[in-house]
Structures are given as C-alpha cells and as structure tokens.
Amino acid sequence: NAGVTQTPKFQVLKTGQSMTLQCAQDMNHEYMSWYRQDPGMGLRLIHYSVGAGITDQGEVPNGYNVSRSTTEDFPLRLLSAAPSQTSVYFCASSPLSAFRDEQYFGPGTRLTVT
Amino acid sequence: RKEVEQDPGPFNVPEGATVAFNCTYSNSASQSFFWYRQDCRKEPKLLMSVYSSGNEDGRFTAQLNRASQYISLLIRDSKLSDSATYLCVVNSDPFALNAGGTSYGKLTFGQGTILTVHP
Secondary structure, eight states, X not given: OOOEEEEOSEEEEOTTOOEEEEEEESSOOSEEEEEEEETTTEXXXXXXXXXXXXXXXXXXXXXEEEOOSSSSBOOEEESSOOGGGOXXXXXXXXXXXXXXXXXXXXXXXXXXXX | OOSEEEOOOOXXXXXXXXXXXEEEXXXXXXXXXXXXXXXXXXXXXXXXXXXXXXXXXXXXXEEEETTTTEEEEEEXXXXXXXXEEEEEEEEOOTTSOXXXXXXXXXXXXXXXXXXXXXX
C-alpha cells in the first residue's frame, strides 16, 4: 500500500493563478480531508469528504474547491491564488468507522504564492 | 480562548531526561483525544490515543483530566530520536460533522510543542 500520496511536493504560483493539488489513497477510506499548516496556527481544516460525491466545508474553505468523484481521489483546487494561501497543505484519510481514531496523512505540498 | 492550546516551547532537554507537555481544550463535550508527532518538514503521525483511565506505551504516558480539561504527555528517558513537534488533537465538537445523520465530530489541532533532545 502506498498510503496517502500527494502531488506536487513543492509549487510556486503567481498571484491570480489557479492550480490543483492532488491527493490519492489506496486504503479504501471513506473519510478524506485537506488541512493547511501555518506557523503558530496548528493544522486547520479546509474541506472534507465522507464518501464519493459528498463534500463539505471545514474551518477555512474560502478560496478553495474540492470534489470527490471516486473513493480514492480528493483534489483541492485553488481558484485564484493569493499570498495568504502560502502554506503547507496536508491531505488525510481514515475509515469513517474509525474517524475518531488514527488519521493517515500524506507527505504534504509546500505552496508559495508570490 | 483557543479551542486547543499548547505551550509551543521549545523544550530543550538532555538525553535521559523526563519531560511533560500539557494541552488544554475549551469544549467540555470533547470526546476523543490524541497525541501526534510531527518530524521537521514531514507529515503528522499518530503517537497515541488518550484514554480516560490514562495509558502508557513504552516510555510514553498520556493522561486525561476531564475536570480541568487538559491532557498531558510524559516522555521518560528521552532519546535524541524523540526530537520533534508534538501535536495535541481533540475531537472537539460532536455535532460538527454529519453524514446521513451520524455525527463524527471535528478534529482540532493544537499549534504543537517543539521538543529538542540534546546529547
């Protein structure tokens, strides 16, 4: 099992550009989520999904879109990048039945918006 | 008040020392508690769950105090390899996440406590 994979590992964008961060898991987990991590702020939930076709907003959803067409994939789209979106982005997954237990994180994408 | 609050440190301790971290949470309805470990420029990984009765895993002991709304992590006989950031995670809102009427709560992360163990 590859676990949770994320691409790209690093990305530099100019203000106003759009892009998609990819996340995939091969553990057949129903629950997937996106977090951003900023210094001194902890991880903050952007969007989450409890299964294919079901998504919802987390704590900081503005400027981001998600979709979940398959169980395996949960891409995060930045619509018009802003410097405030410079951050490290982590995707995570877990079995819904074990949501209160371990979250499996991907290796992260380091995004810089200039 | 932040939902989950940790002393960011850094804690600098010699090998072999005992070190303890605390984490406070604001929502008394919180149901699940965890400690995650995050190495520099890596993803968080579960270190241990925290149970009401307290639990131990080798050199690591986690405790929960519901009355005072805090959890703690004790590391005994520190090793160089324990150097990392330790994240307190709380399932803080039992009504925040729903799928078909089932509530799964919301995981809230503390900002992390940095530990450096030196020779």
